[in-house]
Amino acid sequence: MNALPGTGPAPPGPLSVELTGSGPLLSRARPHRPDGAHTVLVEPLVVGVCRSDLKEIAGRRPGPSQFGHELVGVVARSSTPRLPVGARVCLDPNVPVLRGTGFARAMWVGGDDEPLARALPLAPAGVPERRLVFAEPLACAAHCLTMAGRHLGRAGLRGAAMCVLGAGTAGVLISRLAEAAGAGVSLVNRDADRLAFLSARRMLPGAGGMRLAEAPSGGHDVVVVATSFVLPELLTHALRLVRPGGLVMLYGGTAAGDRLPGLDCDLDRVRRGELVAAARWRGRPVRVGGSYGTTPADFALALRALAGAPDGLGVERLITAEVALPELPGLLRRMAAERCFGKVLARP
Known part of the structure; x- marks a missing residue:
C-alpha cells in the first residue's frame, strides 16, 4: 500500500x-x-x-x-x-x-x-522504534493466550493445537506468540490474498495458512476469533473448527446483547468479563472464553519478545x-x- x-x-x-x-x-x-x-x-x-x-x-x-x-x-x-x-x-x-x-x-x-x-x-534499550510500536498489540495477543490457558485450566499452551481465525495484525501476532510458546498453530482467513501477503513477508506460522472454506473441522483444542468483529458467520466457522469440548476464544469486537442462535452464550458479557462459558453447539460440548485488555505482565512479556x-x-x-x-x-x-x-x- x-x-x-x-x-x-x-x-x-x-x-x-x-x-x-x-x-x-x-x-x-x-x-x-x-x-x-x-x-x-x-x-x-x-x-x-x-x-x-x-x-x-x-x-x-x-x-x-x-x-x-x-x-x-x-x-x-x-x-x-x-x-x-x-x-x-x-x-x-x-x-x-x-x-x-x-x-x-x-x-x-x-x-x-x-x-x-x-x-x-x-x-528496553537497543530495540528499534519500528519494532517497539508493536508492544501494545503484542501485549493484547499475550493476554489472549494467557486467558486461553486459564480457560482451559492449564499453565500454558505448549503442545496445544490452535487455529487463529483472521489474518490481520492481531491474528498474526497471536499466531507468532503462540508458536513461540510451543503451540501448533494454523492461521485461517476468508480470502487468499491476505495469506499471500503474509507468505511473501515470511509471517505465516510453521503449519502455514489456509482459506477458511478449506480448514478441516473439529481438530483444534483452541480456536481464536481474531477478526475485527465476532460476526455470526465467523463464529459458526470457529465452532466447526474446534474439537468437542475445546475452547473458542472471543478476541474480536462484540457489542452488548450479541448472541448466536443455537449457542446459549452472551458473547459480549463473556468477552468483556473474560469469562468462560460451557455450552453446546449442534449437539457437541464447547467452551466459549473471552479476552479483553492487558495487564502489566502482558506488556513485560511483549517487550521481552520484541527485544528477543x-x-x-x-x-x-x-x-x-x-x-x-x-x-x-x-x-x-x-x-x-x-x-x-x-x-x-x-x-x-
Missing part, C-alpha cells in the same frame, strides 16, 4: 490529529494539560494505526476512545521520578489515566504516580507504509473505507 501524497512540511508548533464529526482532522491547538497528582509530556516518535482507530473513525467502536494508542515516545517533561525526562516509553491504553492522542507532536498524560508508571512502560533475537518475532516485516502527521487524516479516511494489509506508521 502506498502512502498518500504529502502536503508539505508542517509549520512549527503543536500539531495533532483529532476525531470530529467530519472524521480525522489536523489541529494546531495546544494540547491540554490534564489535572492530576502528576503529569508527563510525551513526544511521540512513531505511532501505529490500529483497527480500533479505524472503527472509531467509522463510528463502529463502543466504549471509551483509545484513538492513537500504539506508540513509542520520549518523555519531554515529567513530575514523577519514575518517568525521567529522556526515557523512551510505550503506552498501555487500558490503564485509567488522563491522556490525549498519540497522533500528535506532544501528548500529555496525567494521573497518580503508580497508574502513570503502568500506563507508560519503559521501553534475531528480530523480535519479525514484526517489522508487517510495516507497509510510514507517513508524516499532515498526511495521516487522509490516509486514515482511506484505510477506514478500503481493505488494507499490514501496519501503517505515523511519524509526528
